[in-house]
Amino acid sequence: MKRIAVAQIQQESNTFNPRATEKADFAEYGWAIGEEVMRLYGATDELAGFSHLPEVLGEPVEWVGLVRAKELAGGPIADAVVDEIVTRIQRTLHAGPVDGVLLSLHGALASPTIPDVDGHILEKVREVIGPGIPLVATLDLHANITCTMIQAADVLVGYHTFPHIDHESCGRRATRALENLIRHGPTHHVSAIKIPQIVNAKGFATTGELMQSLYERLQRAEVCDGVLSASLFMAQPWLDVPDLGWTLYQAYRGEHAPLDEEAIADECWSKREFNARSLPNPESIVSEALQSPLAPFAVSEGHDATNSGAPGDSTRLLAAMLKTSWPGAGALTYCIDANAVQQAYSAGQGATLRLLVGGSR
Numbered sequence: 001m002k003r004i005a006v007a008q009i010q011q012e013s014n015t016f017n018p019r020a021t022e023k024a025d026f027a028e029y030g031w032a033i034g035e036e037v038m039r040l041y042g043a044t045d046e047l048a049g050f051s052h053l054p055e056v057l058g059e060p061v062e063w064v065g066l067v068r069a070k071e072l073a074g075g076p077i078a079d080a081v082v083d084e085i086v087t088r089i090q091r092t093l094h095a096g097p098v099d100g101v102l103l104s105l106h107g108a109l110a111s112p113t114i115p116d117v118d119g120h121i122l123e124k125v126r127e128v129i130g131p132g133i134p135l136v137a138t139l140d141l142h143a144n145i146t147c148t149m150i151q152a153a154d155v156l157v158g159y160h161t162f163p164h165i166d167h168e169s170c171g172r173r174a175t176r177a178l179e180n181l182i183r184h185g186p187t188h189h190v191s192a193i194k195i196p197q198i199v200n201a202k203g204f205a206t207t208g209e210l211m212q213s214l215y216e217r218l219q220r221a222e223v224c225d226g227v228l229s230a231s232l233f234m235a236q237p238w239l240d241v242p243d244l245g246w247t248l249y250q251a252y253r254g255e256h257a258p259l260d261e262e263a264i265a266d267e268c269w270s271k272r273e274f275n276a277r278s279l280p281n282p283e284s285i286v287s288e289a290l291q292s293p294l295a296p297f298a299v300s301e302g303h304d305a306t307n308s309g310a311p312g313d314s315t316r317l318l319a320a321m322l323k324t325s326w327p328g329a330g331a332l333t334y335c336i337d338a339n340a341v342q343q344a345y346s347a348g349q350g351a352t353l354r355l356l357v358g359g360s361r
């Protein structure tokens with residue numbers, strides 16, 4: 001029976017959001033330690049993929065749960081939370097030897113003082129397990145890959161879909177890489193090329209004309225014999241950290257990487273101007289909405305999107321709407337402001353009140 005350490009630490013950090021992400025924010029999505037990691041979350045996303053390891057290895061697995069801390073997107077993770085996670089991971093790994101480590105990470109996790117928390121965690125794991133124990137990590141396709149991550153992990157495996165629908169199969173692909181490393185040792189090659197570009201994520205879906213054929217080639221490359229990972233990471237743009245950019249990453253046995261990295265890098269570079277257009281300002285959106293014969297008129301306020309880690313309390317669109325009269329029309333807007341909600345509850349149903357809204361986060 002193999003003893004395999006497992007952890008999930010995920011958040012897409014938006015370094016433009018001044019509000020730090022605390023332990024309580026992670027707790028809303030489920031914070032687990034020790035055996036709870038697989039018992040409570042072993043049927044979800046990447047961990048569900050990891051749970052196929054016994055059948056891939058052909059023998060039972062004893063899971064050594066480290067930490068499960070997941071949050072979707074938000075301001076940088078507080079340094080104290082990083083310290084707590086790393087301390088727990090190292091303490092658990094020191095308690096007994098393991099045959100391998102599987103980590104489910106995002107790859108765009110930053111703290112106020114550590115721009116590459118994923119690399120930091122991988123380094124801290126490697127520090128305890130030493131060079132001979134296989135360490136495989138899964139990452140979101142919007143990860144920003146660093147040299148620290150590449151050097152600390154044996155293999156990095158990225159999602160192959162955006163919108164992301166392959167969390168479980170990505171976890172399963174990681175078990176295939178880990179099985180290969182356990183059987184044959186870490187004698188594989190890794191090649192990675194940084195493509196110095198960031199793009200507006202819109203239009204870069206892997207099911208769209210722009211990226212589909214490229215991601216299909218990555219998928220075909222990875223199922224070839226001896227290939228442990230063929231991943232392209234289109235770094236998310238709300239991350240102001242050193243060396244931000246796309247990365248093609250390949251891990252393989254044999255003499256040659258499955259894909260020609262220079263050719264793929266050129267192909268990615270040729271797509272960088274796609275969708276590079278100026279976005280409308282709130283005033284022009286309001287006048288367009290009022291003139292439109294169609295209703296309702298929906299606006300995606302991308303600059304303050306909470307699913308990209310923004311605070312969600314901008315009043316820019318609201319301010320533009322208040323400058324105009326709306327005869328016979330109305331608007332439903334979105335703004336996170338717990339204090340304003342509390343005041344509305346206190347005023348009671350049917351009451352009218354004046355209050356300040358927004359900008360509180």
Ligand SMILES: [Zn+2]
Nearest residue numbers: 140141142164
């Ligand atoms: Zn993503």
